Amino acid sequence: MxxxxxxxxxxxxxxxxxxxxxxxxxxxxxxxxxxxxxxxxxxxxxxxxxxxxxxxxxxxxxxxxxxxxxxxxxxxxxxxxxxxxxxxxxxxxxxxxxxxxxxxxxxxxxxxxxxxxxxxxxxLPLRWFFVIDVAVHAALLGWGQWNQARQALLDSLRERALRAETEQGRRVAEARSLERTKMAREMHDVLAHRLSLLATYAGALEYRPDSSPEKLAQAAGVIRTGVHQALDELREVISVLRDGEVEGPGGKPQPTFADLTALVEESRGAGTRIRYDATVSAAESLPPATGRTAYRVVQEGLTNARKHAAGFPVTVMVKGRPGEGLEIELTNASGNGVPLTPGSGTGLVGLTERVQLAGGTLDHGKAAGGGFRLHASLPWPA
Structure with a gap:
């Protein structure tokens, strides 16, 4: 039961x-x-x-x-x-x-x-009964209205708390979306450069199978090293998104303006002919964020040059001083129209957004004498 x-x-x-x-x-x-x-x-x-x-x-x-x-x-x-x-x-x-x-x-x-x-x-005379009667009903009226106002205030505060909680949830969602966008941009900038170098060496192995065993072994070693570096850089990108601009112990900081020379030498080692002209005064006073943006601009320009104009020379010019700004220009020939590696087409879009967030401008298109031109202007306070 x-x-x-x-x-x-x-x-x-x-x-x-x-x-x-x-x-x-x-x-x-x-x-x-x-x-x-x-x-x-x-x-x-x-x-x-x-x-x-x-x-x-x-x-x-x-x-x-x-x-x-x-x-x-x-x-x-x-x-x-x-x-x-x-x-x-x-x-x-x-x-x-x-x-x-x-x-x-x-x-x-x-x-x-x-x-x-x-x-x-x-x-109890009528006049005193009237006074008591009015006082009692006035007290009841005031008490009830006060309770009503108090309840309305509590409801308003509760609604504001719920709205704030909803707003906080929306902000968290937006922050996550921005983190995903940042990760995609960092992965493109870092890995596209590294993988384009690997594609250059792999192309050399494909089109020059008659090379000496020493050169073939050297190229294979470069590819193996590049793969390991690409994996390390992918870990660095994820770590940066988790911990900020600089990694924790055992990692290395994000690239700066001082790393431009190493970037150019790395591309030269992959077989790209580069004319590098840097005229920069007081480079040590360049803001770190501006230096990172400049590095990414040159990196993206060299990556695109290897993709779309492999084997053609590239000119990289960097000049600037405090108070006048930093100018970066990359030019290269048009190439043969056949890209070495397929691209997503979003690299320059993300780069433009990065430069604009740094307070600068980015222009790209056909150069005056033919070929492709990439020009960036970044602020450099005095």
């Missing part, structure tokens, strides 16, 4: 308590009137009026104004309806605007004045 227990909800429990308390007060009012010498006629009126007024408390949740006005009408005939009428006035003051609540409170004041006319209180 299974017993089903229905839990008592808080609203039902509150209704039971309210009915019990108000019913007790009404009963005490009736008993007090009988002890003061009122006859059976008043008892016959007080009991049904008190029961009806207490019962109307249940209707206050759904029809607060109508139920409170009905209680006020009942209060005009018997003091037994006074306790539930006060509850009705307080409920309306808590749930309705001030204008409506004030009208209900006024109805309660008038009803109790009529009640005093029917059942005057011995030793």
């Amino acid at each position: 299974r017993v089903i227990c229905l839990p008592t909800s808080r609203p039902v429990l509150a209704d039971v308590i309210a009915l019990s308390v108000v019913g007790t007060l009404s009963a005490l009012t009736i008993v007090g009137r009988q002890q003061s010498g009122e006859g059976l006629g008043s008892l016959a009126l007080d009991i049904p009026v008190g029961v009806a007024a207490v019962g109307l408390i249940l209707a206050l949740k759904r029809w607060p104004v109508q139920a409170a006005l009905a209680q006020a009408v009942l209060a005009a005939f018997s003091p037994a309806a006074t306790p539930p009428t006060n509850i009705g006035t307080l409920t309306v003051a808590h749930r309705r605007p001030l204008r409506v609540a004030a009208l209900v409170a006024l109805a309660g004041v008038v009803a109790h004045l009529v009640q005093w006319i029917w059942w005057p209180i011995e030793g």
Whole structure:
């Protein structure tokens, strides 16, 4: 046999308590009137009026104004309806605007004045009863309105907290999206350069199978070393995205302007003919972020030159000084129209965004004498 227990909800429990308390007060009012010498006629009126007024408390949740006005009408005939009428006035003051609540409170004041006319209180003049009547209903009105304002404030704060939590979630999602974009850009800049070098050596092995065993072994060794370097650089990119611009112990910092020479020499070692002309004053004062951006510009330019104009010379010119800015220009021939390695076409898009974030500009297109030109201008404060 299974017993089903229905839990008592808080609203039902509150209704039971309210009915019990108000019913007790009404009963005490009736008993007090009988002890003061009122006859059976008043008892016959007080009991049904008190029961009806207490019962109307249940209707206050759904029809607060109508139920409170009905209680006020009942209060005009018997003091037994006074306790539930006060509850009705307080409920309306808590749930309705001030204008409506004030009208209900006024109805309660008038009803109790009529009640005093029917059942005057011995030793209490009408004027003092009026003062007490108005004071009680004003207190009920003020208490209810204060509770309403407090509840509205709590609801507003709760809504603001929920909105702030939602906004925080949106910011976290945007931050994650930016991190993914940054990772994609770093992977393209770093790995595209490294893999283009590997493709150059692999092409040499493919088109020169008659080379000496020493040269073939040297090229294979370079490819093997380049693969390991590409894996290391991929780990560095992921570590940078996790820990910031500089890796932790055992890692190395992000490339700077001082690494440009090594970058050019690396490309020369892969067989690219490069004319490198750098005229930079006080390079040590160049901001690190600007230096990294300059490195990425040259790296992307050399990568594209190897992809689309393999075997043709490249000119790299870098000049600048504090207060005038840093200018970078790469030019190369058009090539034979057949790229050495396929590209995604997004490298220059990401590079343009990187330069713009650094406060500079990037132009690319056909050079004046034919070929391709990549020009970047970066700010360099004095």
